[in-house]
Amino acid sequence: MKHQKIYPRKSEVQPQSKEPLYAELLRAAKVATEDAASVADVLRACLNKVCDCTQWPFAHARILTEENELSGRSAKEVWRVPFLDPQRFRDRALRMNRLRSGIDWRMQMVTTARPAVLFDLEHELDLKGQHAARELGLRSALGMPVLAGENVTAICEFFSSDAIPQDVLCEEVFAAIGDAVAHAIEMKQTREQLREMTGRLLTLQDDERRRLARELHDTTGQNLSMLALNIDLLTRGQFTAEERQSKLNECGDLARASLQEVRTFSYTLHPPLLEELGVFSALRTFIEGFAERSGILIDLELPDRSVCVPRDLETTIFRVVQESLSNVHKHSHSPTARVCVAVGADGVFIQVEDEGTGLPASAELAELPAKIGVGIGSMQERVRHCGGRMQLHSHGAGTQLEVNLPLRQAAHAATA
Numbered sequence: 001m002k003h004q005k006i007y008p009r010k011s012e013v014q015p016q017s018k019e020p021l022y023a024e025l026l027r028a029a030k031v032a033t034e035d036a037a038s039v040a041d042v043l044r045a046c047l048n049k050v051c052d053c054t055q056w057p058f059a060h061a062r063i064l065t066e067e068n069e070l071s072g073r074s075a076k077e078v079w080r081v082p083f084l085d086p087q088r089f090r091d092r093a094l095r096m097n098r099l100r101s102g103i104d105w106r107m108q109m110v111t112t113a114r115p116a117v118l119f120d121l122e123h124e125l126d127l128k129g130q131h132a133a134r135e136l137g138l139r140s141a142l143g144m145p146v147l148a149g150e151n152v153t154a155i156c157e158f159f160s161s162d163a164i165p166q167d168v169l170c171e172e173v174f175a176a177i178g179d180a181v182a183h184a185i186e187m188k189q190t191r192e193q194l195r196e197m198t199g200r201l202l203t204l205q206d207d208e209r210r211r212l213a214r215e216l217h218d219t220t221g222q223n224l225s226m227l228a229l230n231i232d233l234l235t236r237g238q239f240t241a242e243e244r245q246s247k248l249n250e251c252g253d254l255a256r257a258s259l260q261e262v263r264t265f266s267y268t269l270h271p272p273l274l275e276e277l278g279v280f281s282a283l284r285t286f287i288e289g290f291a292e293r294s295g296i297l298i299d300l301e302l303p304d305r306s307v308c309v310p311r312d313l314e315t316t317i318f319r320v321v322q323e324s325l326s327n328v329h330k331h332s333h334s335p336t337a338r339v340c341v342a343v344g345a346d347g348v349f350i351q352v353e354d355e356g357t358g359l360p361a362s363a364e365l366a367e368l369p370a371k372i373g374v375g376i377g378s379m380q381e382r383v384r385h386c387g388g389r390m391q392l393h394s395h396g397a398g399t400q401l402e403v404n405l406p407l408r409q410a411a412h413a414a415t416a
Contacts, residue, residue, distance in 0.1 A: 019169075022169060022170070022173045024053055025049075025050060025053040025054065025173060025177070026173055026176055026177060026180075028049040028052070028053055029045075029046050029049045029050060029177045029180060029181070030177075030180045031049075033045050033046055033180055033181050033184035034184055038188060039063070039076075039185050039188055039189065040076060040078055042181060042184045042185050042188060043061040043063070043078045043146075043154060043156065043181065043185075044061075044078045044080070046061070046156060046177065046181050047059040047060075047061055047078060047079075047080040047156065047158075048080055050156075050158060050177070051080050051082075051158065054158070054160070056158050056159060056160045056161075057082070057138075057159065057160070057161060058080060058081055058089060058093065058136070058138070058158075058159040059079070059080035059156065059157065059158045059159065060077065060078070060079055060080070060090075060093055060156070060157045060159075061077070061078040061079075061154055061155065061156040061157070062076070062077050062078075062154060062155055063076040063077075063153065063154045064110070064152060064153055064154060064155070077090075089136070092132040092135055092136055093132070093136075093157075093159070095128045095129055095131070095132040096121065096125055096129040096132050096133055096138075096141070096159075097129065098125065098126045098128070098129060099124055099125060099126065100123075100124065100125065100126055102126070105118065105143065106143060106155050106157070109143050109144075109145045109152065109155055110145065110152045110155070113145050113147055113150070113152055114145065114171070114175065115142065115143060115144050115145065115171045115174040115175055115178070116142070116143045117140070117141070117142050117143075117164055117166070117170070117171065118140055118141040118142075118143075119140050119163060119164060119166060120139070120140065120163075121133040121138055121139060121140060121141060122134070122139070136159070137161050138159045138160065138161055139160060139161055139162055139163055140159075140160045140162070140163050140164040141157060141158065141159045141160070141164075142157070142158045142160075142164050142170075142174065143155060143156070143157050143158075144156040144157075144158070144174045144175075144177060144178045145178055146178050146181050146182045146185065147178065147179070147182050148182055148185070148186060153182070153185065154181075154185070156178070156181070197381070197384075197385075200377070200381060201381055204377050204378050204381060207377075208378065212265065215265075216261075216265070219261055220258050220261045220262065220265075223254045223255075223257050223258045223261070224254070224258055226250075226254050227251055227254040227255060227258070230247050230250055230251045230254070231251060233247065234247055234248070234251075271286065271318065273285055273286070274314060274315065274318055278308075278314070279309065279314035279315075279317050279318050280302045280303060280304075280307070280341070282318060283300075283302060283317070283318060283321055283339075283341070284300065284302060286318075286321075286322065287300055287321075287325070287339065290325055290329075294325075294329045295335075296325075296328065296329060296334065296335065296336065296337055297335060297336045297337075298325070298336070298337045298338070298339060299336070299337070299338040299339070300338075300339050301338075301339070301340040301341065301342070302341050303341060303342060303343045307343050309343065309348060309407070310407075312385075312386065313348065313386060313405060313407070315382075316382045316383065316385075316386050316388075316405065317341060317348060317350060317405070319378070319379065319382055320350055320352075320379050320382065320383070320390075320401075320403055321339055321341070321350065321352060323376075323378065323379050324339075324352035324379075324401050325337060325339070325352070327376075328352075328354045328356065328399075331356075331357075332354045332356025332357055332358075332398075332399060333356050333357060334354035334355045334356030334357075334398070335355070336354065336355055337352065337353065337354045338351070338352070338353045338354075339351075339352050340352075343407075346406060346407065347388075347404055347405050347406040347407045348403075348404075348405040348407065349402070349403070349404055349405075350401075350402070350403040350404075350405070351400065351401065351402050351403075352400070352401045353398065353399070353400045353401075354398055354399055355397065355398045356398060356399065357397075358394040358395060358397055358398055358399050376392075379403075383403055383405065386405050386406070387405075387406050388403060388404055388405035388406060389403070389404045390402070390403045390404075391403075
């Protein structure tokens with residue numbers, strides 16, 4: 001039975017010079033991928049431009065999963081099939097994956113991270129692949145890996161009804177196109193991550209402002225309201241000398257309490273000792289005052305005062321310890337706590353432990369900001385900004401927070 005060719009072969013007309021075609025191909029692919037809005041659009045633009053320039057009829061791209069799998073429902077696919085139902089082409093194209101030796105030529109590209117060319121599908125593919133190629137009227141194929149660093153993140157496949165040129169320049173051009181696509185994908189992903197981070201930071205900022213507004217209203221606002229009421233009563237009412245003195249004493253207590261709360265808020269927003277003495281001296285002063293006010297016995301281990309770290313990292317270290325102790329006081333109700341900050345050649349390690357009630361057994365780190373306030377989320381964002389890692393461990397009796405901050409990335413963030 002003779003197979004009907006779904007896409008007819010073109011007559012083989014070789015251009016006089018391939019360099020202009022390759023130059024136009026590379027330029028068009030770069031421009032198209034830079035203008036794309038998403039990762040799928042980047043791959044689609046690359047497929048379209050390459051096919052337009054080369055007159056190749058079909059193309060396919062697949063984004064690998066985290067396990068470097070080319071198959072599976074979680075993998076994303078992009079198709080260039082202008083004259084055929086994509087599903088019908090897909091069924092045939094996926095059969096053209098194995099060589100006569102049984103090796104998957106696409107996975108071979110994942111291993112070598114280099115473009116691969118099948119110059120004669122009729123002789124290089126297994127029987128199923130040969131049958132599919134004849135049905136589609138295809139003669140050759142070219143595969144192009146898309147790399148992120150040293151890892152292949154996607155595979156682009158192009159199919160031709162003619163013979164693909166056998167020259168090193170062709171492979172080099174497609175390797176350069178792969179690099180351009182990888183760069184465009186990386187830029188799109190970075191922008192998306194930046195948008196997500198900006199959104200999270202704005203949400204945390206709004207949550208923090210609401211918390212401060214609520215605390216000011218519930219504490220300082222109430223004290224000032226009582227102070228104003230007492231002053232109003234003193235100006236209009238008839239009091240004995242003893243009663244008047246009692247009211248004045250109460251006004252003085254309210255004013256001093258309000259002043260202390262305002263100073264506490266000011267210190268929380270920006271501790272002046274951080275700039276004056278450095279992070280470790282500021283931490284020691286803060287923890288001594290915190291232990292005195294809260295009654296919590298704190299075991300403190302800090303590096304030598306002469307150790308210097310970048311300014312942004314100093315702020316992150318201080319805020320992590322400050323917020324951790326605040327959570328111990330407000331939520332854990334532990335009588336003791338341990339704070340350890342160590343500086344090594346590669347980074348800073350922070351550990352805060354308590355012996356309190358612990359966290360719910362089902363609580364995930366991502367859910368904690370909603371469960372116990374905005375402080376955990378704020379710490380996460382600060383640590384992430386410095387390129388660090390934060391972990392919470394709780395077994396129902398006590399909680400342990402661990403933060404690792406790399407010095408090199410922190411220094412870069414401080415100077416960026």
